[in-house]
Amino acid sequence: MRRKIPSSTALTAFEAAARHGSFARAAEELSLTEGAISRQIGRLESLLGVPLFERVGNRVRLLPNGERYAAQVRESLDRLDRDSQYLMGQPKDAASLDIAVTPTFALRWLIPRLPAFSRAHPNITVHLSERTEPFALVGSGFDAAVHFEHPAWAGMRTYPLLQEVLVPVCHPSLIKGAKARVSLDQLPRLHRRQSPDAWQRYAKDSSIPLTNPAVGARYDLHAMLIEAALAGLGVALVPRLYVETELAQGRLVAPWPQGETVSKTFCLVLSEPIGLTAGPSRTFAQWLLEEASKARAEEADCDKSARLHE
Incomplete structure (x- = not known):
């Protein structure tokens, strides 16, 4: 027609x-x-x-x-x-990809790793766009999405990447000196607006009693929560994978247990299997899966080391 x-x-x-x-x-x-x-x-x-x-x-x-x-x-x-x-603006032998991604995952995890991809594949330009909710990938103009596992992706091919395991973190000054004996319940708590019951679920998961778990300032993004914690505004419940650098540098501390059941799974979303995906889309997908595998292995090594020193 x-x-x-x-x-x-x-x-x-x-x-x-x-x-x-x-x-x-x-x-x-x-x-x-x-x-x-x-x-x-x-x-x-x-x-x-x-x-x-x-x-x-x-x-x-x-x-x-x-x-x-x-x-x-x-x-x-x-x-x-x-x-x-x-x-x-592209050279004749160049290619480009359009990837939809949740904003904080892009800022805190994906973008810091993209220079390695660019060095390995200088002819592929990766364009990132923010998408906070699942959407119809086919016909959207995107080559792939990096998002949470969700029933809305039915019919798409999803590949697990990383677990978003939440952990309470804060600036070291909040628990130094005389404050070291202060319990989590006595410290100001920060919230992500889209997850108003996260602290309540964390309290149940960790068996740490919290009075009025919903009280505290609210922010739209995990990236905002992290900055608020760095500023000493309170304790933020954020994915550990976003704050590994700050924890290693001592800019944030995490003296409380992780919320093992308060988690989501990040996944790579494609419109067809990787084996049928051609060109730069397949190259990016394989690279991303390898990076996620390395990150999981590093996290497992850190957990093992922490248990040995307990």
């Missing part, structure tokens, strides 16, 4: 006229005559079968259908422009 897609000239003329609210100013922007703008929009309205503008004398006003369509056209043209710019 032949697609009913308006010409790029008509869409560009319509978007400019809608944005300016004027055929004349759209013509000036696009270096066309006002008559040319009017004809393009007339052809577009004829193709669609609905009027987009109300014409009163020499003035025009977008109709409700026109307003909705203008927003959709603007988004499509912007996306096409971005995609074209990406390709225009």
Whole structure:
């Protein structure tokens, strides 16, 4: 079936006229005559079968259908422009990937490891976009997603990466000196807004009694919680994999047990099996799985060492 897609000239003329609210100013922007703008929009309205503008004398006003369509056209043209710019800036033998990823995982785990990928594969550029909720991967424009395991990924191929095991952390100053005898229940607690019951579940999991576990400041992202903990604002319940560096440097301390059951699994999401995925997508997927495997092995070694010193 032949697609009913308006010409790029008509869409560009319509978007400019809608944005300016004027055929004349759209013509000036696009270096066309006002008559040319009017004809393009007339052809577009004829193709669609609905009027987009109300014409009163020499003035025009977008109709409700026109307003909705203008927003959709603007988004499509912007996306096409971005995609074209990406390709225009690529060498002939280069490739690019678009990966959707949860924001804190990108900031605290993935991005610090990307230089190693770039050194090994200098011809592949990785573009990252924030996605906090699962979505339909097919047709989204993304080559892969790095997200939590979720029923919404049904029909996709998911590959486990790492466990998001939560641990309470704080600035060393909160428990130094005389404060060392202060219990977790006496310290200010910080919360992630999307997980309001995390401290309550942690208390049950760890058998550490907490009075009013929901009391405390709330933040949208784990990255914000980590910064708040570094600033000495309280105890943050965050994934250990995000704060390994700060713990090793002594900038944060974790004197309390991990919440072993308060965890989620990060996974790589593909639209088809890795074995059927071609080119740069397969290269990135295999590299990411190897990096996750190394991280799990390092965590296991650290846990083993900690048990030997207990």
